[in-house]
Amino acid sequence: LEWCVSVPKVELHAHLNGSVRNSTLFELARVLGDKGVIVFSDVENVIMKDDRTLHEVFKLFDLIHILTTDHSTVTRITKEVIEDFAAENVVYLELRTTPKRNDSIGMSKRSYMDAVMEGLRAVSSVDVDYSPAGLKTNTFNGSTRKKMYVRFLLSIDRRESTEAAMETVKLALEMRDLGVVGIDLSGNPIVGNWSTFLPALKFAKEKGLYITLHCGEVPNQEEIKAMIDFFPHRIGHACCFDEENWRKLKSAKIPVEICLTSNIRTETISSIDIHHFVDLYKAKHPLVLCTDDSGVFSTSLSREYNLASSSFGLGKTEMFQLAEIAINFIFADDGVKADLRATFKEAVKKLN
Numbered sequence: 001l002e003w004c005v006s007v008p009k010v011e012l013h014a015h016l017n018g019s020v021r022n023s024t025l026f027e028l029a030r031v032l033g034d035k036g037v038i039v040f041s042d043v044e045n046v047i048m049k050d051d052r053t054l055h056e057v058f059k060l061f062d063l064i065h066i067l068t069t070d071h072s073t074v075t076r077i078t079k080e081v082i083e084d085f086a087a088e089n090v091v092y093l094e095l096r097t098t099p100k101r102n103d104s105i106g107m108s109k110r111s112y113m114d115a116v117m118e119g120l121r122a123v124s125s126v127d128v129d130y131s132p133a134g135l136k137t138n139t140f141n142g143s144t145r146k147k148m149y150v151r152f153l154l155s156i157d158r159r160e161s162t163e164a165a166m167e168t169v170k171l172a173l174e175m176r177d178l179g180v181v182g183i184d185l186s187g188n189p190i191v192g193n194w195s196t197f198l199p200a201l202k203f204a205k206e207k208g209l210y211i212t213l214h215c216g217e218v219p220n221q222e223e224i225k226a227m228i229d230f231f232p233h234r235i236g237h238a239c240c241f242d243e244e245n246w247r248k249l250k251s252a253k254i255p256v257e258i259c260l261t262s263n264i265r266t267e268t269i270s271s272i273d274i275h276h277f278v279d280l281y282k283a284k285h286p287l288v289l290c291t292d293d294s295g296v297f298s299t300s301l302s303r304e305y306n307l308a309s310s311s312f313g314l315g316k317t318e319m320f321q322l323a324e325i326a327i328n329f330i331f332a333d334d335g336v337k338a339d340l341r342a343t344f345k346e347a348v349k350k351l352n
C-alpha cells in the first residue's frame with residue numbers, strides 16, 4: 001500500500017458527499033442530534049454499516065445530505081476532501097458534486113457551488129491550481145510546496161427534471177473560469193429516464209463542456225445503448241452490459257472510470273475475480289481506477305490501486321503505467337497534461 005500511496009495519481013470519479021470523512025459525519029450528526037433534528041444512534045448505525053446494496057447507498061446519501069447541506073458545511077467538507085486526496089499524492093483531481101437548491105436555508109445551486117469554491121480556496125496543505133482560464137490565485141508561483149490540480153464536474157441527479165438539469169448546465173457554463181469543466185449524470189440508476197436529461201446533456205456538449213455518465217450500474221440495455229450512442233467523453237462503472245453493448249463500448253473506445261470497491265460493496269459485481277476490469281485491461285481499452293465514494297466505501301485511491309494490483313496480479317511497472325495513462329482521459333488542456341507527464345517522469349526516477 002505504501003508504494004501505491006507514493007505513486008502520483010489522477011482521480012477522475014469522486015463524489016464530494018461520498019468522500020466525506022466518517023469522523024466529520026459523526027461530528028455533524030452529534031451536533032444535529034443535540035439539536036433534536038436527527039436521532040444520533042440511528043445515524044451511527046447507518047454510517048457504520050459496511051456492506052450496502054446500491055439501493056441502500058442512495059438512502060445513505062439522503063442522510064448524508066441532511067448532515068452536510070448548509071453553506072459552511074459544504075465549504076468544510078470540500079476543503080477536507082481535497083486535502084485528503086492531496087495527502088495520498090493525487091496530483092490531479094476532478095471532484096464532482098450535485099449543486100443543490102434548498103429554499104428554506106436560502107441555498108441556490110449557485111450559492112452551493114460558491115460554498116464549494118470557498119472550500120477549495122481554504123485548502124492549505126497544498127498549492128491548488130483550479131483555473132483552466134489562467135486566473136492564477138492560490139497557484140504554484142515557483143513554490144516548492146506540493147501542488148495539485150483540481151477541476152469540478154457538476155452532477156445532474158437522476159431525480160431532477162429537464163429544467164433543473166438545464167439549470168445545472170447553465171451554472172457550469174457560468175463557472176468555467178472557476179474550474180468547472182464538465183457535467184456528470186448520477187443518482188439512483190433505477191430512477192428517471194434518459195430522455196429527461198438528454199436535452200441538457202446535448203446542450204452542454206454543444207457548448208463544449210465535457211460529459212461523463214454513470215452507465216450500466218443496472219442492466220438497462222436500452223439506456224446503455226442510448227448513452228453510448230450519445231458518445232460521452234467518459235463513462236463510469238460499465239458493470240451490466242450485454243454482449244452487444246460491450247462490443248459497442250469497445251469499438252467507441254470511450255474511457256471507463258472503474259470503481260472496484262464500490263462495485264463489490266454495492267454488489268453490482270458479485271466478486272472481484274470476475275470484474276470487467278480484466279477484460280478492458282487486456283483489450284487495452286482506455287480505463288482509469290477511481291474511488292467513487294471514498295468515505296461511504298471506506299477506501300482511498302491508493303487502496304484501489306493496491307486492490308487492482310493484488311487481485312489482477314499487476315506489478316509495479318504496470319501499476320505505474322496505469323496511473324500515468326489516466327492523464328490521457330482528464331478533462332483539462334494540453335498544458336495541464338504536459339505538466340502532469342513531467343510530474344510522473346520525475347516520480348519514476350524517485351521510485352526506482
Ligand code: 5GP
Pocket residue numbers: 015016017018061062096097098099155157186187188189214217262292293
Ligand atoms: P454529491 O453530488 O451530493 O456531492 O455526492 C453524492 C451523490 O453522488 C449521491 O447523492 C448520488 O447522486 C451520487 N452518487 C454517489 N455515488 C454514486 C454511485 O455509486 N452511483 C450513482 N449512480 N450515483 C452516485
